[in-house]
Each structure stands twice: as C-alpha cells, then as structure tokens.
Amino acid sequence: MIFHPTVMALFVGSLLVTFMILYSASYALLILRKWDLQSGSELQLNLERKTYLISTLIAYAFGFELLSFFLYVFTADQMHTFFVGAMCAAGSLYANDYGYPTLIVKLVNFLLAGTWLILNYVDNRGYDYPLMKTKCFFFLLLVPLILLETFLQASYFLRISPNIITSCCGTLFSADTFALPTDTGFLSSIRAKAAFYVTLLLTVGTGFFFFLKGKGAYLFSAVSALAFAVSVVAIFSFISSYIYELPTHHCPFCVLQKEYGYIGYLIYVTLLGATILGLSVGLLMPFRKIGSLSEILPSFQRKLAVTSSALFLVFTAIVTVRILLSDLILEGY
Amino acid sequence: MIELKDIRKVFNSGKPNEFSAVQGISLSIEARKATVLKGPSGSGKTTLLSLIGCMARPTAGRIRLFDREITSLPERFLTDIRRKTFGFIFQHFNLIKGITALENAMLPAYPLGEKSSSIRKRALNLFELFNIAPKAYSRVEWLSGGEAQRVTIVRALVNNPSVIIADEPTAHLDTKLSLEFMGILAKLKEDGKTLLLASHDPVVYESAVVDRVVNLRDGRIDGAGQ
Numbered sequence: 001m002i003f004h005p006t007v008m009a010l011f012v013g014s015l016l017v018t019f020m021i022l023y024s025a026s027y028a029l030l031i032l033r034k035w036d037l038q039s040g041s042e043l044q045l046n047l048e049r050k051t052y053l054i055s056t057l058i059a060y061a062f063g064f065e066l067l068s069f070f071l072y073v074f075t076a077d078q079m080h081t082f083f084v085g086a087m088c089a090a091g092s093l094y095a096n097d098y099g100y101p102t103l104i105v106k107l108v109n110f111l112l113a114g115t116w117l118i119l120n121y122v123d124n125r126g127y128d129y130p131l132m133k134t135k136c137f138f139f140l141l142l143v144p145l146i147l148l149e150t151f152l153q154a155s156y157f158l159r160i161s162p163n164i165i166t167s168c169c170g171t172l173f174s175a176d177t178f179a180l181p182t183d184t185g186f187l188s189s190i191r192a193k194a195a196f197y198v199t200l201l202l203t204v205g206t207g208f209f210f211f212l213k214g215k216g217a218y219l220f221s222a223v224s225a226l227a228f229a230v231s232v233v234a235i236f237s238f239i240s241s242y243i244y245e246l247p248t249h250h251c252p253f254c255v256l257q258k259e260y261g262y263i264g265y266l267i268y269v270t271l272l273g274a275t276i277l278g279l280s281v282g283l284l285m286p287f288r289k290i291g292s293l294s295e296i297l298p299s300f301q302r303k304l305a306v307t308s309s310a311l312f313l314v315f316t317a318i319v320t321v322r323i324l325l326s327d328l329i330l331e332g333y
Numbered sequence: 334m335i336e337l338k339d340i341r342k343v344f345n346s347g348k349p350n351e352f353s354a355v356q357g358i359s360l361s362i363e364a365r366k367a368t369v370l371k372g373p374s375g376s377g378k379t380t381l382l383s384l385i386g387c388m389a390r391p392t393a394g395r396i397r398l399f400d401r402e403i404t405s406l407p408e409r410f411l412t413d414i415r416r417k418t419f420g421f422i423f424q425h426f427n428l429i430k431g432i433t434a435l436e437n438a439m440l441p442a443y444p445l446g447e448k449s450s451s452i453r454k455r456a457l458n459l460f461e462l463f464n465i466a467p468k469a470y471s472r473v474e475w476l477s478g479g480e481a482q483r484v485t486i487v488r489a490l491v492n493n494p495s496v497i498i499a500d501e502p503t504a505h506l507d508t509k510l511s512l513e514f515m516g517i518l519a520k521l522k523e524d525g526k527t528l529l530l531a532s533h534d535p536v537v538y539e540s541a542v543v544d545r546v547v548n549l550r551d552g553r554i555d556g557a558g559q
Contacts, residue, residue, distance in 0.1 A: 037405055040338060040395035048405050049390065127410045 001158050006075040014150045017061040024054045025143050028136040062113035069110040077256050082162040089253035090169035098156035105149045114276035126292035169251035189330045196234040200316045203227040207309030211302050217285045224278025239319045242326040274311035277304045334364035340394035342380050354380040356552040367528035369538045372549035378531035379500050386419045386498045387411045420489030422499035426481045428473040435469040438487040459487040479510040496527045503534045511536040518542050
C-alpha cells in the first residue's frame with residue numbers, strides 16, 4: 001500500500017461510508033417491513049424519528065461517494081509517478097486487476113448515489129414521508145454496490161506496489177486499441193461529431209421543451225442517458241485528440257492534468273451532473289400522483305431539466321471551444 | 334378539531350429513571366371553546382400541552398389537528414404549524430430581558446418573513462387592545478407581573494393563531510390580575526380562538542369562560558370532563 005494522503009483519505013472514507021451504510025441498511029430493512037404511517041405504535045413513531053438520522057447518514061455517505069469518484073481519479077493521477085511506465089491515471093489504474101473495476105463501480109455508484117440524493121431531497125419536501133419506502137428500497141439496492149466498491153478499492157490500494165511496471169495511456173488508449181471513427185478517415189470524423197452535436201442538441205432541446213411545456217420527461221431522461229453514452233464515446237473518439245492535439249492519443253485521463261489546465265474535471269463534472277439531473281426528471285415522474293408532492297414536484301422537475309440542459313450546454317461549450325482553439329485538424333487525415 | 338388517540342409519552346425510555354408522563358390519553362378538544370387541563374403537579378398537564386402544541390413528539394399515539402395528522406410530520410412542517418396555528422403563554426412568561434416589550438412581542442413573527450413595519454403595526458394594535466400601549470417601548474424587566482403577562486398574550490397573538498395554549502397562566506398573578514386575565518381570555522374566545530389551558534387554579538377552572546375541564550392524574554384522564 002502506498003501511504004499517500006489521498007489514498008488514506010479514500011481508504012478511511014470508504015470504511016466510514018461502509019459503516020454508515022450498514023448501520024442505515026438495518027433500519028432501511030425495518031422500514032420496508034414495518035413502516036405504517038396509519039399506525040401510532042411506538043415502533044412506527046420511533047422509525048419516524050430515526051428516518052432523520054438515517055437520511056442524514058446516507059446523504060453524507062452518498063455525498064462522499066460523489067466526491068470520492070473524483071478523488072479516486074485524482075489519486076490515480078497523482079500516483080502515476082510511482083509506477084514505471086505510467087504517464088497518468090490510466091497507467092496507475094492498470095497497475096493491478098482492481099484499478100479499472102473500482103473506477104467502473106465508482107462511476108455507477110456516482111450516478112446512482114446522485115439520483116438517490118435527489119429522491120431524498122424530494123421526499124423531504126413532502127409532509128408524509130411520501131418516498132420513504134421507495135428510497136429505502138433504492139438504497140438497499142445500492143448497498144451491495146457500495147460494499148463492492150469498498151472491497152475493490154481496498155484491494156486496489158492494498159495490492160499496489162511502486163515496483164510494478166505498468167502501461168502508459170499511449171498504449172492503453174491508442175488508435176489500435178480504440179478503433180474509433182476519427183482513426184478511420186474524414187467522413188467518420190464528421191459523423192462522430194455530427195452524432196455528438198445532434199444528440200446534445202436533442203438533449204438540450206427536449207430539456208428546454210420540458211421546462212417550458214412540462215411534457216416529455218421520459219424522453220428527456222432517455223436522451224440524457226444517450227447523451228452521456230455518446231459524450232463518453234466522443235471524449236475517447238475525438239475530443240481528447242483535439243485537446244492533446246495528437247490524433248492517435250485518446251486517453252480520457254490526461255485531460256485531468258495540469259498541462260491541460262485540469263479541464264477534464266470541468267468536463268466530467270458538467271457531464272455527470274447533467275446526466276444525474278436529466279435521469280432524475282423521468283425517475284420522479286411516477287411520484288407526481290402522490291398528494292403531498294403533486295404541487296411541488298412539477299416545478300422541481302422543471303428546475304432539474306433546465307439545470308441539466310444548462311450543464312449539457314456548458315459541457316458542449318467547453319469541448320467546442322477546445323476543439324476550435326486546437327491546432328489539430330482531424331478531417332482529411 | 335384536536336383529536337388525541339391513545340397518546341403516551343415516556344421520558345428516559347429503557348433507563349432506570351424511565352418515567353411515563355402521559356399514559357394512553359384519548360381526547361377530543363372542540364374548536365372555539367375553552368378547555369382546561371386540571372390536575373396536580375406531575376399529572377401530565379404540561380407534557381400534554383407540549384405534545385398538542387407540537388413542541389414534543391409522543392412516544393406512541395397520534396394527534397390530529399384540523400383533520401391533519403401532525404405527530405408524523407417532519408420537523409420543518411411542525412415548525413410551520415407551531416408558528417401559524419399556536420400561540421403560547423408560559424407560566425414563567427419567558428420574556429427576553431434587555432429588549433423592549435414590543436420587540437419581545439414581535440419575535441415569533443420574524444421567521445415568517447413578514448415586513449418588520451407590518452409586524453410592528455399589528456403588535457402595537459394588540460398593545461392598544463390589552464391596554465399596555467404605554468409600556469410597549471419599556472424593557473421587560475421594568476414591567477409588573479400583570480404587564481408582563483399581557484405582553485406574553487400579545488406575543489402569543491402576534492401571528493394570529495387559531496389556538497392559544499396557556500400553561501399555568503395565573504401561577505404568578507394575584508386574584509385581581511388572574512380575573513383580569515380570564516377577562517382577556519373571554520374576549521379571545523369571542524373572537525373565535527380555541528383556548529387550551531393547564532391549571533390547578535380555581536380562578537381558572539371555575540371561570541364562566543371555561544367550557545370544559547379535563548381532570549388529569551398520573552398521566553391519565555381521571556373521570557369525565559365537566
């Protein structure tokens with residue numbers, strides 16, 4: 001194990017989160033089994049009081065989950081100097097079998113934890129705990145994923161050694177590894193960009209349409225998910241190349257480095273934030289029928305949609321500016 | 334209007350000093366009437382008032398206010414109900430020293446975000462109504478017991494609540510002032526306020542203003558209310 005401050009922070013933080021999650025899970029199970037708002041029993045009133053503690057614990061744990069995704073990537077980037085062959089986080093994560101699985105699980109947990117936090121926020125606006133059982137069920141689904149993340153991350157950090165020879169991102173994300181549209185010619189590059197911009201235009205369009213008309217929530221959420229996937233492919237495909245000004249380099253991690261003004265953090269924060277908010281608009285749709293939420297939910301969903309659209313726009317603007325300012329010309333090569 | 338169903342309140346539950354202050358009380362309190370909870374010290378009067386006034390939560394049981402169940406409400410909703418529905422008159426007045434009577438009376442209205450000038454106007458009208466306008470700008474430590482009591486009444490009314498809760502309101506007043514206080518309550522009842530008092534003072538529970546007396550003993554209702 002490498003005793004780096006951020007490694008220790010992630011390690012200790014994940015253990016604390018695990019403790020908080022397990023403690024909360026026992027009450028979440030009890031709530032799923034025994035919750036009955038019509039009852040005035042001592043157990044029910046005790047559970048009602050406990051929900052404040054549990055919701056707060058989970059909210060802090062999931063808040064840490066959001067931060068820990070970026071801290072993990074930052075840590076991997078910081079550690080690359082310890083490994084022979086590593087040039088950025090890509091190499092550090094490749095140093096053993098647990099680096100990339102941890103990253104993937106962290107990404108999934110990031111999206112799910114963010115969505116849970118929005119669900120929790122909405123539940124707290126209702127006077128009769130309208131989403132208590134729903135959010136407990138959702139939380140219990142997340143528990144195994146959080147535990148898996150803790151295990152994978154601990155395995156990654158505990159089994160890592162500075163003596164390891166790893167691969168650099170040039171090898172891991174080369175044109176050979178990623179047969180992406182930009183590597184296959186002019187038309188493909190244009191097509192990739194067209195797919196990216198059309199998807200994002202569609203996403204922002206449906207987002208603003210929902211904001212103005214209050215219709216198309218599910219469509220907006222579906223398109224947000226699609227925009228996330230297309231954007232990730234676009235980052236690998238051509239956005240990274242434009243930023244590095246190197247057509248053969250597709251690393252999604254080097255953008256997090258000082259040489260590129262840490263722009264990667266801005267790109268990923270806006271993209272992930274927009275996706276979470278976009279997904280939440282559709283997720284909240286079935287709860288509009290609940291009496292205590294029927295008044296507040298439509299306006300809240302509109303706020304989510306417009307914020308998500310704005311973040312997608314900021315994300316698009318950042319990458320577009322970098323593409324326009326780049327000296328690289330992909331088309332025709 | 335206020336329905337209590339099998340209310341229990343246990344302090345220090347599970348500990349050696351566990352104490353059941355209220356033990357399974359079911360009660361219906363009518364709107365726009367004066368109800369007195371009567372009983373000796375330790376009978377559960379104050380605890381019951383604090384449960385009805387949303388200042389504490391029961392250990393078990395449910396309370397309905399205007400057909401809305403309030404014991405399960407999250408804290409932020411309870412706060413709102415406390416501010417808008419109830420006006421409290423405390424045994425020890427609980428006025429804040431160092432500031433004026435008017436400033437004390439205006440305090441419960443500040444969190445609602447209303448303009449200070451309109452709160453001040455409303456409070457001054459109430460000072461006029463209860464004949465203590467000359468004392469509005471006096472510091473509360475300079476007031477007599479009767480004057481302090483009136484300031485607490487103004488403070489309880491500043492948010493125009495529908496229910497006035499008074500806990501042993503005459504405990505620190507002589508008979509003359511206590512009768513004056515009951516006169517004020519009669520006026521409030523005429524205005525449509527629901528009055529809920531805890532007292533073991535005969536001046537209160539034998540007053541013509543009072544519609545119903547609920548006898549409490551050892552945390553239980555003792556016999557039928559009159």
